Amino acid sequence: MKRFLYFILGLIFITSCNHSNKIEISGVIENGEGKKLTCSELLVSGTDEIKTIELDKKGNFKFKTDTDIPKFYQLSVSKSNFLTLLINPGEKVTISAKASDLASAEINGSEEALLVQKINSQMAETKRKLDSITNYIKTIQGTDRFEKEIEGLNNSYANIVDTQRDSSIAFIINNLNSLASIVPLYQKYDAENYVLYKNRDIQYIKIVSESLEKKYPESNHVKALIADKENLLKRYNQLKTNAELNKVTEGKKVFSVPEIYLPDQSGDSISLNAVNSKYILVNFWASWNKESISRNLELKNIYKKYHAKGFEIYQVSLDTKEENWTRAINFDQLPWINVIDLNGRMSYFAKIYNVKTLPTSFLINPDKEIIMVNPSKEQLLSTFEYALK
Secondary structure, eight states: OHHHHHHHHHHHHHHHHHTOOEEEEEEEEETOTTOEEEEEEEOSSSEEEEEEEEOOTTOEEEEEEEOSSOEEEEEESSSSSEEEEEEOTTOEEEEEEETTEEEEEEEESOHHHHHHHHHHHHHHHHHHHHHHHHHHHHHHTTSHHHHHHHHHHHHHHHHHHHHHHHHHHHHHHHTTTSGGGGHHHHOBSSSSOBSOOSGGGHHHHHHHHHHHHHHOTTOHHHHHHHHTHHHHHHHTSSOSSOHHHHHHTTTSGGGSSOOOEEEOTTSOEEEGGGOOOSEEEEEEEOTTOHHHHHHHHHHHHHHHHHGGGTEEEEEEEOOSOHHHHHHHHHHHTOOSEEEEOTTGGGOHHHHHTTOOSSSEEEEEOTTSOEEEESOOHHHHHHHHHHHOO
16 A cells, blocks of 8 residues: 555656746857856746846856746847747756857757747848848949849849748748747838738737637736737738838839838738839728718729720728728729728828828829829829820
């Protein structure tokens, strides 16, 4: 009987050891002598420092802490030189890195830490490629090469952006049970542009939050994701193109008109710069605005007469309720490109076009230049009479 009791107690002891809440992060930082290495927990907003040590000649370090759920941690020697880790309770993680580049460290002992490193490394490489294109454009701006190469460079830029998006989606789908799946939802190319930018990407926010809420309801990161869901959805209606790319090409024919990139009725985001027509009327409106409705009915006859000859309308709704917008489009049978910015009066695009009242429209010529603001029916007809024969 005593032997059986000892056996049970032994099993309990072994089980408790295997389910320890303690974690350990240790390793070696090459060429780290004299540098201060900080270990912090990554919170929803900011960091909580666990400990800072000064590395010795060999660069050895060790940090210990407790957690009962997976958490994000960070090792850093500066604000721009750090390694993000996702560690589960009981894991002992070893790190081997160069002091000049912690992000490229060799990680052992945590599969989820490797997942986070993978998605972050891929994002860093994507940014490097995009920056390379942007910097090259700066060097050729004002030369004959600019006009010859800008279209190809812009296409390359867009391909890199879309490749990163596809990879991020695949990462999310393959790691739905890991907190690592949160990382791609918040990744950006710059201060404004998110990796997941298409209207249909809303589904990934929902999928991740629902999956993790079931598995880690006590995680503050999961709670924040759920609480921030609506804000994230709004943020994804951002420009696809890099803000810096627009700056360096400002004033050139290809990008002389500010880009607009918003979802249509099917959820596919449509680029203004991708519209291939001789003349484009960019029109800001809203279904609740009577003047907008009257303007739409006036434009229908002009569109019917000149669309086949090279006239297109790119109409931006500032409705905050999608159903009202859709109802108005269907009721008046508006045949042109219809997109919506659910931010309404707070629309980023309305601000950069300096829209003060509704409706407001801009006529763009074949050289991608705004030639008229709020053109009348008579002005449009007289322009197209000789320009679109």
